[in-house]
Amino acid sequence: MFDKGKLNELRIEVESWKSEINKKGLDKKVGCTTLSGIPVDLIYTPCDIESFDYKRELGLPGEYPFTRGVYPTMYRGRLWTLREYAGYGTAEETNRRFKYLLEHGQTGLSVAFDLPTQIGYDSDHPMAMPEVGKVGVAVSTLKDMEILFDGLPIGEISTSFTINATAPQILAMYFVISLKQGVQLDKVQGTVQNDILKEYVARNTYIYPPQPSMKLVVDIIEYCSKNAQRFNSISISGYHMREAGANAIQELAFTFANAIAYVKAAIERGLPVDSFAPRLSFFFGCHNDFFEEIAKFRAARRIWAKIMKERFGARDPRSMLLRFHTQTCGCTLTAQQPEVNIIRVALQSLAAVLGGTQSLHTNSYDEALALPSEYAVRLAVRTQQVIAYESNVINTIDPLAGSYYIEYLTNEIEKRVWDYLQRIEEMGGAIIAIEKGFYQREIAESAYKYQKEIESKDRIIVGVNEFITEEIKVKELLKVDPILRERQIERLKRVRDERDKNKVKEALENLRRAVEKGDNVMPYIMRAVESYVTLQETTEVLKSVYGEYKPIGW
Amino acid sequence: MNGIEIVNKVLSGDNRAIAKLISNIENQAPNIDEVLMKLYPHTGNAYVIGVTGATGVGKSTLINGLINHYKSQGLRLGVICIDPSSPITGGAILGDRLRLVNSIDERVFIRSMTTRGYKGGITKSLRDVIRVLDASGKELIIIETIGVSQVDVEIANYVDTLLLVVMPYMGDEIQLMKAGLLEVADIVVINKADLTNSEDMVLAIKENLNSNNGWEVPVIKTVAINGFGIPELINKINEHKNYLLTTNGIEKKRKDRIKEEILEEIFNIVKQNIVGDEKFDEIVKKVFEKEITPHFAAQLLIKKHKFLIFNNCVDV
Amino acid sequence: MERKIRVLIAKPGLNGHDRGAKVVARALRDAGMEVIYLGMRLTPDQIVNAAIQEDVDVIGLSVLSGAHDTLVPEVMRILKEKGAEDIKVIVGGIIPDDDVKKLKEIGVVEVFGPGTLTPQIVKFIKEIVAKG
Ligand SMILES: Nc1nc2c(ncn2[C@@H]2O[C@H](COP(=O)(O)OP(=O)(O)OP(=O)(O)O)[C@@H](O)[C@H]2O)c(=O)[nH]1
Ligand SMILES: [Mg+2]
DSSP: OOOHHHHHHHHHHHHHHHHHHHHHTOOTTTTOBOTTOOBOOSOOOGGGGTTOOHHHHTOSTTSTTOTTOSSSSGGGTOOOEEEEEEOOBSHHHHHHHHHHHHHTTOOEEEEOBOHHHHHTOOTTSTTTGGGTTSSSBOOOSHHHHHHHTTTOOTTTOEEEEOOSTTHHHHHHHHHHHHHHTTOOGGGOEEEEOOOOHHIIIIIOOOOSOHHHHHHHHHHHHHHHHHHOTTEEOEEEEOHHHHHTTOOHHHHHHHHHHHHHHHHHHHHHTTOOHHHHGGGEEEEEEEOSOHHHHHHHHHHHHHHHHHIIIIITOOOSGGGGOOOEEEEEOGGGOOSSSTTHHHHHHHHHHHHHHHTTOSEEEOOOTTTTTSSOOHHHHHHHHHHHHIIIIISOGGGSSSTTTTOHHHHHHHHHHHHHHHHHHHHHHHHTSHHHHHHTTHHHHHHHHHHHHHHHHHHTTSSOOBTTTBSOOOOOOOOOOOOOOHHHHHHHHHHHHHHHHHSOHHHHHHHHHHHHHHHHHTOOSHHHHHHHHHTTOOHHHHHHHHHHHHOOOOOOOO | OOHHHHHHHHHTTOHHHHHHHHHHHHTTOTTHHHHHHHHGGGOSOOEEEEEEESTTSSHHHHHHHHHHHHHHTTOOEEEEEEEOOOTTTOOEEEOHHHHHGGGOOTTEEEEEEEOTTOSSSSOTTHHHHHHHHHHTTOSEEEEEEEOOSGGGGGGGGGOSEEEEEEOTTOSOHHHHHHTTHHHHOSEEEEOOTTTSOOHHHHHHHHHHOOOBTTBOOOEEEOBTTTTBTHHHHHHHHHHHHHHHHHTTHHHHHHHHHHHHHHHHHHHHHHHHHHTTOTTHHHHHHHHHTTSSOHHHHHHHHHHHHHHHHHHHSOOO | OOOOOEEEEEEESSOOOOHHHHHHHHHHHHTTOEEEEEEEEEOHHHHHHHHHHTTOSEEEEEEOSSTHHHHHHHHHHHHHHTTOTTSEEEEEEOOOHHHHHHHHHTTOOEEEOTTOOHHHHHHHHHHHHHHO
């Protein structure tokens, strides 16, 4: 795109300009890098993207390789989904919160579950007791799910479920209540996280070893591709690895390596790639390095499109679309001067929007201290609304394209991600790399490096290592009332007493047989939850066949 | 706690007292010799198994399997996991215990230790720590050490049965054989046999084995994460133990060990009394300038300090 | 020989966010301490048992799920029951202010909130161990 001769002239000019500045020592940031360690120069010019080829590298929105965006009209056609992760205490409490959020302009729901629910313990298990309702809602039986969605029109909202190891049970419950509400499964919209691989790396809510867990992931992908075609059967997530310390490059690389493992597994199951790939969705974080994050999202779209087209031979363009949800990075929130978090979140969400996200969760400013208060959640939603309705940034698509810096960063990130993918491939793929602790070590190293940079003040965090003022306490902190746990456990006991014992026994027997045979577990789990079999009871059956995962450790 | 109290508590198997005493040994606390002397008559009952091999081959996971087995037999167990410490800061992260945490209770005493700058993959205090566990009534003691090079063979001098753990496709297996670890191993374990066909490795190792005083060193495949091969491994450990018992090998091993230790102690005592000599530098200079030989210098120093050494020794 | 500071780092409960625990473990190691890293999904019993056997000077508990209100008191109770209350307990994580007060009342020596810099923790541990 650029004239060779002119480029050469320019290069000489820029070089001498730079050396002049260096001689005088005017540049005080020599050697600075992005958060992921990409060197950042004083200025970018066409010389930094000399072989720039518009059609090949960017294309038009909605066109391969989708660098500019996955849809032709992007936000002019439809805004991103405002989606705030919510859930705590019991189903009643969360149901109330959902209604509140919908009333305040949120357009999708996102359910957070408590840890026992995520790890397959009923609320009255001794390991579960201290955690019931703490970081999300407790769901042990279908009864809880019925209450959770009471009065909410399942047919009209899209709901996202942050659930992995117990995704089959939770999804089964949701499908069962959808049917009860008269909504056919092919009309149900939403997303289930169902991304177990990153759990071994970051959030650690695994139950079984990786191999059988992968089987369950594919069971859901298969079941949805045949029955719930509008439901995103997996949300392949970099967010949690990012939170655990990964940098932007590692976030993309590990997410895509995992994605490749899932696609391979689904193809091995016999599913044609275009039958399920359009329903794969992604989930990334958005950190502080404004331009790097924007470039990351752009590079991500291009990489995924290439993987799907070139490696897996997808034909349907929808299979090549990287549709993703973004959450501003919780790890950037500070407990010191928490109001400053509002500003951080605003910048991060702006980057996510400029990066072309399909859905966005903005963190509440008090989240470094506890679960967010309603006031803080409202402010977080308002942040998105200011960007969407006041700033006018949505009026044109991918407005930073063509910026020398942005294009340079996009290329550089892409290159570094491919390098990582190559290394993981050589190790034998994502599962082996994870079992060997490769991701875990890389991430822990990055986390430690980041911490050291803050401690040496190579990175400034306002209020933490610079601009420190007297501590201002956040007053309105949400706490989970212990009475909620008592209520949850009471209800669970009642459900256990009142259900039809024979049906329970039969459903569990059938499930066991299906698991042993290697059948898709989804229909069996749906029948089980319908009979009010508890989450833990189904988990125990799976555990008895699959075994339990022991962590990699240090 | 005074000496007698500690001794009594350790003998009764009190975990807190055992733990404290081990720390005192590591920190070379002042009254330590006296306490160890009192414990000494109560030692010699435990059987000691060493588990060595390169990082990440699955030693801890394997030990977890062994613990589960021996625990179910009602044995009282002690486990010592040794990791190297940073030569610069002396710090270390000890992560072996993490793998054992689910299978243990108060009856299994596990202690993580660092080498504290001591070379050879083990810690200087190891002998005494083993004795403490032994005296406290542990019937079986398992020791995990890193074993990759020549210096790491030293662990063999501390244990009755030494397992060398390797895994297929290590790349450095040849290195390992040359490093002499194979020569001191009583049993070779090829762990992670699930990962790939390990037959080649079995053959390669067998070729390099020489029988160990008439004991045919077995090569066993295991998958520590699911327990495959563990029963066979336990059988082999038993066989080796029986072999040592029936051939009087155990007595010989232990006497050799005592001899080794006494000699080491003599060296240490002499050394301790001499390093402080104010003329030491002068003597070094003389040797450096070729006036005397190091051999002569040593004799000179010993002669000079003979009374000091003598007087610093306890009366027996 | 110099007396080494030994610290046990553990995550009681089900929360699996171990970034903080790992960063702190590394920082303590680099400060010359011996760190026994015990991992996660642990019961208070397992933690105390390990702390006693390892004869650590300090237990560092990382709790993020809000379950500190039951898990930390349980650790303190068992330490006492086993006569090991001389082992100092520090807690890291997201702990609301009123809870910090409560934890200190039951003997937790310090609570390190989000945004704590690791040199602060290193310094604190060195000081409490020196004080004995
Ligand atoms: N596939 C497979 N993995 C195993 C096996 N045994 C152990 N592992 C895994 O290998 C990794 C290292 O295991 P450890 O038991 O910690 O190995 P180690 O030799 O004690 O490691 P260090 O103490 O760090 O030297 C862990 O992730 C284990 O789960 C096995 O038989 N097969
Ligand atoms: Mg180990």
